[in-house]
Amino acid sequence: MSVKPHTTRAAETQPGGEAIVDALAQCAFVVTGALTRVGAEHDLSLTQLRVLGILRDRTLKMSELADFLGLERSTMSGLVERAERRGLLQRARNPVDSRAIDVSMTAAGLVLAEGVRKDLEHALAPVTSRLNADERRTVARLLQRMLGR
Amino acid sequence: MSVKPHTTRAAETQPGGEAIVDALAQCAFVVTGALTRVGAEHDLSLTQLRVLGILRDRTLKMSELADFLGLERSTMSGLVERAERRGLLQRARNPVDSRAIDVSMTAAGLVLAEGVRKDLEHALAPVTSRLNADERRTVARLLQRMLGR
DNA sequence: ACTCGATAGTTGGTATTACGAACCATCTCA
DNA sequence: TGAGATGGTTCGTAATACCAACTATCGAGT
Numbered sequence: 001m002s003v004k005p006h007t008t009r010a011a012e013t014q015p016g017g018e019a020i021v022d023a024l025a026q027c028a029f030v031v032t033g034a035l036t037r038v039g040a041e042h043d044l045s046l047t048q049l050r051v052l053g054i055l056r057d058r059t060l061k062m063s064e065l066a067d068f069l070g071l072e073r074s075t076m077s078g079l080v081e082r083a084e085r086r087g088l089l090q091r092a093r094n095p096v097d098s099r100a101i102d103v104s105m106t107a108a109g110l111v112l113a114e115g116v117r118k119d120l121e122h123a124l125a126p127v128t129s130r131l132n133a134d135e136r137r138t139v140a141r142l143l144q145r146m147l148g149r
Numbered sequence: 150m151s152v153k154p155h156t157t158r159a160a161e162t163q164p165g166g167e168a169i170v171d172a173l174a175q176c177a178f179v180v181t182g183a184l185t186r187v188g189a190e191h192d193l194s195l196t197q198l199r200v201l202g203i204l205r206d207r208t209l210k211m212s213e214l215a216d217f218l219g220l221e222r223s224t225m226s227g228l229v230e231r232a233e234r235r236g237l238l239q240r241a242r243n244p245v246d247s248r249a250i251d252v253s254m255t256a257a258g259l260v261l262a263e264g265v266r267k268d269l270e271h272a273l274a275p276v277t278s279r280l281n282a283d284e285r286r287t288v289a290r291l292l293q294r295m296l297g298r
Numbered sequence: 299a300c301t302c303g304a305t306a307g308t309t310g311g312t313a314t315t316a317c318g319a320a321c322c323a324t325c326t327c328a
Numbered sequence: 329t330g331a332g333a334t335g336g337t338t339c340g341t342a343a344t345a346c347c348a349a350c351t352a353t354c355g356a357g358t
């Protein structure tokens with residue numbers, strides 16, 4: 001969390017560790033603000049957007065989804081139920097563990113997600129344009145590696 | 150939004166523009182997930198956390214706060230009201246424009262925010278440790294510049 | 299094969315979050 | 329001195345989120 005630590009203690013656990021946490025948090029706030037606005041235009045809450053964003057390139061079980069989002073399983077039920085009723089997601093019983101339920105995107109969901117992605121690109125343009133192309137590539141590469149591929 | 154664009158169109162508006170948007174979005178999702186979990190330990194919702202994070206180093210009017218968060222003004226009222234009742238924020242009539250209300254952190258709010266920051270640092274350690282110190286500094290520096298200052 | 303504890307997901311009840319519309323107060327400026 | 333714009337709040341409603349309780353299935357161990 002936080003932005004600029006006016007109360008920074010001199011020594012820190014990791015070298016360069018405190019600055020990146022602040023940068024990541026502030027970055028998350030800005031991107032999340034943009035996502036909230038863009039999502040609203042598509043009648044999607046921030047949380048629905050997070051679900052779509054995470055499921056975009058994978059299929060997850062309900063509980064894995066909850067872990068990813070940092071939410072309770074019970075919260076997922078209603079969340080997925082509404083998205084399913086809207087035709088964005090689909091549920092399927094897991095063939096290996098029949099207690100589990102696999103959640104994945106529908107074609108309609110993918111189309112919507114792509115639309116949001118494009119809008120987000122515009123919404124973030126004023127921010128991303130503060131870096132030149134080289135710097136943008138560097139940030140993208142490092143972030144991707146940090147996030148694991 | 151999105152993660153890995155399997156449907157990437159070859160030509161894009163900005164060179165290196167599509168990759169950074171995906172990286173930023175995925176990054177926001179991961180950080181937000183961590184924030185949600187960490188916030189829960191302090192009885193703070195993600196939105197409350199966003200408020201604290203934004204106000205940490207500045208004072209904003211209600212409407213500016215709403216713009217920042219991508220939320221309606223009416224939503225802010227309840228949000229700030231609860232945080233104020235909890236002693237984390239304080240409201241003061243703006244001296245220049247007496248319609249407006251300035252919202253700022255209390256000492257207790259700053260303490261809580263610092264606690265969250267520290268917890269977040271731990272929560273993100275598995276992620277940030279995938280980069281070495283140099284790379285972490287580079288990311289921090291570029292992100293900070295991108296976000297203005 | 300059978301029981302027991304753990305795990306996966308849902309349901310029900312309650313508080314928070316979020317929107318839009320209606321409203322009051324203040325500001326701007328013609 | 330209006331008239332319209334802006335800043336916030338309130339109200340009613342839906343979505344989001346938690347916890348506790350419940351059902352169903354899995355996995356060990358015996």
